[in-house]
Amino acid sequence: MSLRIITTGGTFDKQYDPLSGQLVFGHSVLPDLIARARLAEPPAFEALMAIDSLDMDDSHRQRVLQACERSPQDRIVIVHGTDTMRETAELLGRASLGKTIVLTGAMVPCRVDGSDAAFNLGFACAAAHLASTGVWIAMQGVLFPWDDVRKNRAAGRFEAAR
Amino acid sequence: MSLRIITTGGTFDKQYDPLSGQLVFGHSVLPDLIARARLAEPPAFEALMAIDSLDMDDSHRQRVLQACERSPQDRIVIVHGTDTMRETAELLGRASLGKTIVLTGAMVPCRVDGSDAAFNLGFACAAAHLASTGVWIAMQGVLFPWDDVRKNRAAGRFEAAR
Amino acid sequence: MSLRIITTGGTFDKQYDPLSGQLVFGHSVLPDLIARARLAEPPAFEALMAIDSLDMDDSHRQRVLQACERSPQDRIVIVHGTDTMRETAELLGRASLGKTIVLTGAMVPCRVDGSDAAFNLGFACAAAHLASTGVWIAMQGVLFPWDDVRKNRAAGRFEAAR
Amino acid sequence: MSLRIITTGGTFDKQYDPLSGQLVFGHSVLPDLIARARLAEPPAFEALMAIDSLDMDDSHRQRVLQACERSPQDRIVIVHGTDTMRETAELLGRASLGKTIVLTGAMVPCRVDGSDAAFNLGFACAAAHLASTGVWIAMQGVLFPWDDVRKNRAAGRFEAAR
Numbered sequence: 136m137s138l139r140i141i142t143t144g145g146t147f148d149k150q151y152d153p154l155s156g157q158l159v160f161g162h163s164v165l166p167d168l169i170a171r172a173r174l175a176e177p178p179a180f181e182a183l184m185a186i187d188s189l190d191m192d193d194s195h196r197q198r199v200l201q202a203c204e205r206s207p208q209d210r211i212v213i214v215h216g217t218d219t220m221r222e223t224a225e226l227l228g229r230a231s232l233g234k235t236i237v238l239t240g241a242m243v244p245c246r247v248d249g250s251d252a253a254f255n256l257g258f259a260c261a262a263a264h265l266a267s268t269g270v271w272i273a274m275q276g277v278l279f280p281w282d283d284v285r286k287n288r289a290a291g292r293f294e295a296a297r
Numbered sequence: 298m299s300l301r302i303i304t305t306g307g308t309f310d311k312q313y314d315p316l317s318g319q320l321v322f323g324h325s326v327l328p329d330l331i332a333r334a335r336l337a338e339p340p341a342f343e344a345l346m347a348i349d350s351l352d353m354d355d356s357h358r359q360r361v362l363q364a365c366e367r368s369p370q371d372r373i374v375i376v377h378g379t380d381t382m383r384e385t386a387e388l389l390g391r392a393s394l395g396k397t398i399v400l401t402g403a404m405v406p407c408r409v410d411g412s413d414a415a416f417n418l419g420f421a422c423a424a425a426h427l428a429s430t431g432v433w434i435a436m437q438g439v440l441f442p443w444d445d446v447r448k449n450r451a452a453g454r455f456e457a458a459r
Numbered sequence: 460m461s462l463r464i465i466t467t468g469g470t471f472d473k474q475y476d477p478l479s480g481q482l483v484f485g486h487s488v489l490p491d492l493i494a495r496a497r498l499a500e501p502p503a504f505e506a507l508m509a510i511d512s513l514d515m516d517d518s519h520r521q522r523v524l525q526a527c528e529r530s531p532q533d534r535i536v537i538v539h540g541t542d543t544m545r546e547t548a549e550l551l552g553r554a555s556l557g558k559t560i561v562l563t564g565a566m567v568p569c570r571v572d573g574s575d576a577a578f579n580l581g582f583a584c585a586a587a588h589l590a591s592t593g594v595w596i597a598m599q600g601v602l603f604p605w606d607d608v609r610k611n612r613a614a615g616r617f618e619a620a621r
Numbered sequence: 622m623s624l625r626i627i628t629t630g631g632t633f634d635k636q637y638d639p640l641s642g643q644l645v646f647g648h649s650v651l652p653d654l655i656a657r658a659r660l661a662e663p664p665a666f667e668a669l670m671a672i673d674s675l676d677m678d679d680s681h682r683q684r685v686l687q688a689c690e691r692s693p694q695d696r697i698v699i700v701h702g703t704d705t706m707r708e709t710a711e712l713l714g715r716a717s718l719g720k721t722i723v724l725t726g727a728m729v730p731c732r733v734d735g736s737d738a739a740f741n742l743g744f745a746c747a748a749a750h751l752a753s754t755g756v757w758i759a760m761q762g763v764l765f766p767w768d769d770v771r772k773n774r775a776a777g778r779f780e781a782a783r
Contacts, residue, residue: 138438146480151573153566154615156470158482172416173404173639174438175454242335242477246572249475254334257419260438265427276300276336276422291478292337308642313735315728316777318632320644404639410732411637453640462762496740497728498762499778566659578658581743584762589751600624600660600746616661 138178138263139208140165140256143199143223144185145216147241147252160185164245165214168253178260179208188216188223188240196226203232210263212256213238217293220272221284228270228281237263239273242291251275300340300425301370302327302418305361305385306347307378309403309414322347326407327376330415340422341370350378350385350402358388365394372425374418375400379455382434383446390432390443399425401435404453413437462502462587463532464489464580467523467547468509469540471565471576484509488569489538492577502584503532512540512547512564520550527556534587536580537562541617544596545608552594552605561587563597566615575599624664624749625694626651626742629685629709630671631702633727633738646671650731651700654739664746665694674702674709674726682712689713695720696749698742702726703779706758707770714756714767723749725759728777737761 142148142163149158163182183202184195203211215223217240224238239259245252259273270281274293285296304310304325311320325344345364346357365373377385379402386400401421407414421435432443436455447458466472466487473482487506507526508519527535539547541564548562563583569576583597594605598617609620628634628649635644649668669688670681689697701709703726710724725745731738745759756767760779771782 151567151571154612156482158480168416171405171411171413172438173413173454175436175456176438178438243333243475247475248570249333251333251335253415254330254419254422257416257421257438258423259419260416261420261423261435261440262427264438264440265424273423274337276334276338276340276419276426278423278426288478292335294337313729313733316774318644320637320642405637408734409637450640492740495729495735495737496762497737497778499760499780500762502762567657573657575657575659577739578654578743578746581740581745581762582747583743584740585744585747585759585764586751588762588764589748597747600658600662600664600743600750602747602750616659618661 137176137208138210138212138260139181139206140169140178140212140214141181141183141199141202142185142214143183143188143216145188145214145240146244147214147255148185149244150246158244164252168245168256171253172257186216188219191216191219191223196223199223200226200230203227203234203236206234209234211236212259212263214256215240217242217274217286218288221281221286224270224272224281224284233268235263235266235268236270237266237273237278238271299338299370300372300374300422301343301368302331302340302374302376303343303345303361303364304347304376305345305350305357305378307350307376307402308406309376309417310347311406312408320406326414330407330418333415334419348378350381353378353381353385358385361385362388362392365389365396365398368396371396373398374421374425376418377402379404379436379448380450383443383448386432386434386443386446395430397425397428397430398432399428399435399440400433461500461532462534462536462584463505463530464493464502464536464538465505465507465523465526466509466538467507467512467540469512469538469564470568471538472509473568474570482568488576492569492580495577496581510540512543515540515543515547520547523547524550524554527551527558527560530558533558535560536583536587538580539564541566541598541610542612545605545610548594548596548605548608557592559587559590559592560594561590561597561602562595623662623694624696624698624746625667625692626655626664626698626700627667627669627685627688628671628700629669629674629702631674631700631726632730633700633741634671635730636732644730650738654731654742657739658743672702674705677702677705677709682709685709686712686716689718689720689722692720697722698745698749699724700726700742703728703760703772704774707767707772710756710758710767710770719754721749721752721754722756723752723759723764724757
C-alpha cells in the first residue's frame with residue numbers, strides 16, 4: 136500500500152525571502168514534514184514544480200497528469216495551491232487513471248505559525264490509503280469528490296458545489 | 298458526518314513545566330490544533346483526562362469506553378499515550394459499539410519542534426471519516442485494526458502484530 | 460531601570476492573511492514575545508502604528524518622535540521596518556532627547572520559521588539597558604550609532620556607513 | 622569586537638527523545654539559533670559539554686574556566702543550566718580573567734514552544750559586547766553581576782541576592 140507524494144508548490148510550500156520581503160518558492164518543505172511524520176513506510180517524493188496555482192496553465196496541468204500516469208504507486212497525494220486545485224482535480228478526474236489521487240494544500244504556509252499544512256498532509260495521506268479509486272480534494276477536514284467542490288475565495292474555504 | 302475528538306493526555310498533549318523541568322499536563326493543546334486545521338465542520342471536543350498512558354488502569358479505560366458509548370457522534374478520534382494505546386483499543390474493540398473509533402497519539406509532544414502530532418491528528422480524522430465501523434490505531438501513516446497491532450518500544454514504532 | 464517597547468510594525472510584526480495570501484498587519488506579536496521572555500520587570504508596551512517602513516512619511520516619524528518624547532521611561536526599544544529604520548533613527552538622533560533609544564527589526568517575520576525577531580528583541584533590550592544616552596540601531600548582533608549605519612538592501616544587511 | 626559562544630548544555634539545549642520520553646542532550650541547538658540570528662560577524666562556537674547543571678561538579682566548572690582562559694576572544698557568552706549558573710559564575714568571577722563573560726540559559730528549552738532561549742541569547746550577546754570586564758548572568762531581561770544574584774527556584778526566577 137505504498138504512497139507517492141508530489142508537490143507542485145502552492146501556499147503550502149511557500150517560504151519567506153528576506154531580500155524581497157515576499158513569499159517565494161525554495162526547497163520544498165515536504166521532505167522535512169514527511170520526516171517529522173515518522174511514516175512506517177517512507178513514501179516516494181517528487182518535487183514536480185514549485186508554482187503558485189494561479190500561475191498554472193494547461194501545460195502545467197498536463198505535467199501533473201503525466202506524473203500521475205507514470206507513478207508506479209497507485210495511491211498519490213498532490214500538494215497544490217488552493218486557487219486552482221479544483222481545475223487540476225477535474226483534469227485528473229476526467230482522465231480516469233484507475234488510481235486514488237488526493238489533492239491537498241494549505242491556507243497558511245507550512246513555515247508560518249498556525250499553519251494547517253501538517254494536518255492537511257496527514258488527512259490527505261489517510262484519504263489516499265482509504266478512499267476508493269478516483270480523484271479527491273482534501274481540505275479543512277473534508278474529502279470532496281473532484282466533481283463536487285469549489286473554493287469560496289471570499290470566505291477562504293472549500294465547499295460542496297452542488 | 299460529524300466528529301468527536303476526545304483527549305486522554307499522552308505524549309501528544311504534554312507540555313513543559315519551567316519550575317520542575319518536566320513534561321507535564323496542562324490545558325490540552327487540542328483546541329489550538331483544531332483551530333489551526335480550519336475544519337469546515339468543527340468537531341465536538343472533550344478533555345476526558347490528562348494522563349500518561351503508563352499510568353492508566355482499568356478504571357481509566359472504563360471512562361474512555363463510557364465516553365465513546367455516550368458520544369452522540371458515531372465517528373470518534375481519541376488522543377492517547379502510545380505505551381498502552383493498544384490495551385485501550387482492545388477494550389473498545391471488544392465492546393463492539395457500532396461506531397468508528399480511531400486512537401492516535403504522538404512520538405514527540407505537539408508543543409516540541411519536529412512533532413508528529415498535527416500530521417497524526419489529520420490522519421486520524423480522515424480515518425474516522427473513511428474507515429468502517431470498528432476500532433483502529435492510526436500511527437506513523439498506517440491504520441491498524443485494534444487486534445493486529447503492537448508497539449515496538451525499543452524501536453519506537455507500531456507494527457502489525459501477526 | 461524600566462523599559463518601554465514601542466512597535467511601529469515592519470517585517471518583525473507581519474502576519475499571514477489566508478484570504479489575500481499576503482503578509483499584513485494584525486495584532487502585534489510583541490505581547491506574546493515579551494511574555495515568552497519572562498522579563499523580571501515587565502516593560503511598558505505601546506502599539507503605536509502597524510506599517511511597512513517603506514510607507515512611512517514625515518508625519519509617521521513625527522509620531523514616533525512624540526512617543527519617545529512623552530515616554531516616562533528613559534530606555535526605549537522601537538520595533539521598526541528595516542528599510543527606513545535609519546531615517547527614523549536620524550530624526551530621533553537629531554532631536555537629542557537625552558534618552559537611550561534602540562531601534563530594531565527583523566529580516567524574517569516573528570511568525571515565520573527561522574525568524575531573527577526574538578534574538579533581535581533580546582539584543583535590543585540589553586542595549587537599551589547598557590548603551591549610553593543616544594539613538595542606536597541593533598541589527599544582526601551589532602549596535603550601530605544612528606549616524607554610522609546604512610542598510611545594504613542587495614545583501615540584506617546593515618553596515619557601518621563610514 | 623568578536624565573540625565566542627560556549628554551550629555547556631542546560632535546559633536551553635535540551636531536546637526530546639521519543640524513545641525514552643525524556644528531555645536529553647543531542648546536537649546543540651546553538652548553530653541553528655546562531656544562523657537564524659544572521660549575525661554580521663559569525664561568533665566562534667564551542668560545544669564544550671552537554672550536561673544538566675545539577676550534574677556539574679568542580680571538574681566540569683574547571684573545564685568551563687579553562688575554556689574561558691584559552692579563548693582568543695575577550696567577549697564570551699556561556700549557555701548554561703540555570704540551577705547552578707550562579708556557582709559557575711562565581712568560579713569565573715573569582716578568577717579575574719580580564720574578559721567580559723556573560724552566562725545565560727533558558728527556563729524553557731529552545732526546541733519547545735514558548736521558549737525564552739532566542740531572546741536570552743540575543744540579550745546575552747549584546748551584554749557581552751557592551752558590559753564592562755567581569756562575569757555576568759543575563760536572565761529575564763536583567764544583567765546581574767556574578768556576586769549579586771541567586772536563583773529563586775520556587776518562583777522560577779533570578780533575583781538580586783543583596
